[in-house]
Amino acid sequence: MPNIDEKLQPILAEVTRRNAGEPEFHQAVHEVLESLGRVVAKHPHYLDLALIERICEPERQIIFRIPWTDDKGQVQINRGFRVQFNSALGPYKGGMRFHPSVNLGIIKFLGFEQTFKNALTGMPIGGGKGGSDFDLKGRSDAEIMRFCQSLMTEMHRYLGEQTDVPAGDIGVGGREIGYMFGQYKRLTNRYEAGVFTGKGLAYGGSRARTEATGYGNTYFTQAMLQTRGTDFDGKTVVVSGSGNVAIYTIEKVQSFGGKVIACSDSSGYILDENGLDLALLKEIKDQRRERVSEYARIKGEGVHFIAADKGTIWDVPCDVAMPSATQNELSGKDARILVKNGVIAVGEGANMPSTPEAVKVFQEAGILFAPGKAANAGGVATSALEMQQNASRDSWTFEQTEARLATIMRNIHDTCHQTAEEYGAPGDYVLGANIAGFVRVAEAMRMMGVI
Ligand code: NDP
Numbered sequence: 001m002p003n004i005d006e007k008l009q010p011i012l013a014e015v016t017r018r019n020a021g022e023p024e025f026h027q028a029v030h031e032v033l034e035s036l037g038r039v040v041a042k043h044p045h046y047l048d049l050a051l052i053e054r055i056c057e058p059e060r061q062i063i064f065r066i067p068w069t070d071d072k073g074q075v076q077i078n079r080g081f082r083v084q085f086n087s088a089l090g091p092y093k094g095g096m097r098f099h100p101s102v103n104l105g106i107i108k109f110l111g112f113e114q115t116f117k118n119a120l121t122g123m124p125i126g127g128g129k130g131g132s133d134f135d136l137k138g139r140s141d142a143e144i145m146r147f148c149q150s151l152m153t154e155m156h157r158y159l160g161e162q163t164d165v166p167a168g169d170i171g172v173g174g175r176e177i178g179y180m181f182g183q184y185k186r187l188t189n190r191y192e193a194g195v196f197t198g199k200g201l202a203y204g205g206s207r208a209r210t211e212a213t214g215y216g217n218t219y220f221t222q223a224m225l226q227t228r229g230t231d232f233d234g235k236t237v238v239v240s241g242s243g244n245v246a247i248y249t250i251e252k253v254q255s256f257g258g259k260v261i262a263c264s265d266s267s268g269y270i271l272d273e274n275g276l277d278l279a280l281l282k283e284i285k286d287q288r289r290e291r292v293s294e295y296a297r298i299k300g301e302g303v304h305f306i307a308a309d310k311g312t313i314w315d316v317p318c319d320v321a322m323p324s325a326t327q328n329e330l331s332g333k334d335a336r337i338l339v340k341n342g343v344i345a346v347g348e349g350a351n352m353p354s355t356p357e358a359v360k361v362f363q364e365a366g367i368l369f370a371p372g373k374a375a376n377a378g379g380v381a382t383s384a385l386e387m388q389q390n391a392s393r394d395s396w397t398f399e400q401t402e403a404r405l406a407t408i409m410r411n412i413h414d415t416c417h418q419t420a421e422e423y424g425a426p427g428d429y430v431l432g433a434n435i436a437g438f439v440r441v442a443e444a445m446r447m448m449g450v451i
Contacts, residue, residue: 004030005037007047015056022105024327028112028352029056031359035434038423051442054451058111059092060084062158063104066132068150070143080151082130082158082166085111088444088451091162092128093118093380095169095198098176100135107131109327110169113351114380116437117373120412123384128164130155136171148179156187161194161390167383168198170326173244174210178203193390197383206386208401209379214248214349215402216378217322217370219409221347222256224368224429225320227417228344233257238318240264241325242285242292245349245376249322250278262316264325265292269313271304317341324349332357339365348372359430374416374433381408 004012015029033052040047066078081104084092094114097107107129115127134147158164168177181196181203193204201207208215218232225231237258239246242265250260259275270276270292277299284294296305314321314334321343323330327350335358338346345368348354352372354362362369382405389395416432425431445451 003034005033005040007040008033008036008052011052011056014053019105019108022103022108024109024352025105025112027356028109031352031356031430032112032116032434032438035431036438038425038431039435039438042423045446046442049446049450051445054445055086055115055438055441056112058083058085058108059087060158061104061108062155064154066134066147066151066154068143068146071140076147078132078134078147078151080130080132080155081107082155082164083107083111083128084158084164085127085129086115086441087126088441088448089119090124090126091160092164093125093167093383094127094129095131095167096172096176096180097129097131097169098134098136098171099131100133102131102133106327110351113373115441116434117377118380119437119440120374120415120433121377121381121384121408122411123381125165125380125384128166129169130166131169131172134171141175144176145179148176149183152180152183153187156184159184159195161192161387165195165197165383165387167196167380168244170243172198174198174200174205194387197386199386204386204390206382206389206401207396207398208405209382209386210244211248211251211402212382212405213245213376213379214250214324215252216381216405216409217245217249217324217347217349217375218252218256219378219406220370220375220413221320221322221345221368223410223413224347224370225345227427228368230344231256232320235259235319236261236317237320237322238262238313238316239322239324239349240269240313240329240353241323241350242281243325245379246324247278247282247285249324249349250276250281253320253322254278258320261318262313263292264313266308266325267291267293268305268307268310269316270295271306271316272299273302314338318343320345320347322347322349323353325353326350327352328355330354330358332361334358335361339367343367346370347375349376351376363428363430368427369429371430371433373437374412374429377412378405378409381405
């Protein structure tokens with residue numbers, strides 16, 4: 001553990017022992033502990049109070065069976081998770097992920113990151129995360145609805161607008177949230193709009209929530225570029241993924257004058273040197289729910305599809321890289337290629353998309369690097385705005401909501417920037433985000449006694 005203060009090494013050893021077989025969770029804890037040596041040097045009482053150990057231990061972890069019947073009448077079983085990580089700042093808040101790779105360690109890493117991210121927004125929300133190993137691919141709407149209803153039949157007992165408020169994540173968009181919220185309403189006989197965010201506009205959703213994570217990452221990255229006297233205008237940009245976060249990152253980057261030339265899904269990536277046609281991409285992904293290769297097929301000459309086993313999207317030279325698909329999608333090797341090709345900034349839309357080695361490569365090369373827990377916080381911040389609108393039975397305009405989002409992202413950027421300076425590491429957004437998020441949660445817990 002070369003980069004971890006020796007006082008903190010036993011904490012990581014214990015987390016690793018107690019959470020065996022959960023490498024993503026170990027990685028997320030490791031990364032935060034790397035930043036905290038400077039904090040305990042300044043505030044040794046955090047060690048005496050075992051605050052770091054307490055923050056690494058989720059308050060509650062729920063694992064449950066999800067039985068459902070497919071269209072052929074066959075009974076299927078999935079596993080559901082809800083990890084209620086930390087409620088020092090407010091009700092547990094964090095999305096649900098449906099993907100075959102989901103397991104307890106992945107949900108714990110996401111819940112841990114979420115706790116600091118939510119603290120960074122400055123809103124009154126704690127951290128949580130959930131999901132299932134359910135694979136949506138090839139499933140009909142009716143199957144997805146039955147699955148969501150079965151999941152909620154168990155999960156509703158742990159939720160509540162003052163207790164735990166889920167939202168979307170990979171595989172969970174407006175359709176899935178509608179099915180889950182509908183079942184929650186039936187089971188509880190309460191119209192508790194604030195129990196879920198990312199809802200449809202017709203039943204209490206917030207304008208700009210769908211766009212918020214991608215837009216927010218673009219605002220954050222723009223603020224970083226401005227510290228070096230530049231911006232997105234005229235820059236070549238690569239965005240991985242083609243889901244919710246990626247699509248709205250592309251939209252905002254384009255509105256700032258950037259040219260996005262590549263995006264991807266798990267089957268491979270597309271390269272369009274003229275700049276991606278977003279309307280076509282949205283139609284293929286949002287409406288037809290097809291693979292990105294369809295874009296290259298329709299556009300024809302000059303647009304390339306490169307299958308996942310033939311290369312990675314990070315081979316494409318760009319000024320700004322915005323990984324927006326999944327964890328550990330950008331390796332040390334990819335980072336070295338990006339640096340060699342002249343990348344100047346990386347804004348993480350996904351959670352922990354860069355491996356620890358990749359982060360090191362970017363930082364050593366002096367690249368502007370925004371960690372996901374700060375740069376993608378716009379989604380959850382706008383979820384908190386949705387909760388505000390629900391509590392006051394109000395509905396804001398798109399412009400009003402986006403203006404709040406822009407201010408929040410600017411504040412998060414400035415907080416990370418100033419914290420890094422205060423702790424002697426100017427320009428290190430990873431350190432700034434980890435410390436600022438941690439101190440907010442730790443201070444609240446300290447004031448509440450041994451909880
Ligand atoms: P979506 O399900 O809408 O899109 C995910 C995209 O990433 C798809 O293009 C998908 O391709 C690709 N992808 C997912 N898993 C893999 C994988 N294992 N390998 C390669 N590609 C993969 O999810 P979101 O856009 O909502 O989420 C993307 C990331 O952003 C996640 O890390 C999520 O945690 C994070 N995030 C999301 C927020 C939100 O508001 N939605 C908020 C903050 C963070 P395919 O369809 O082929 O699987």
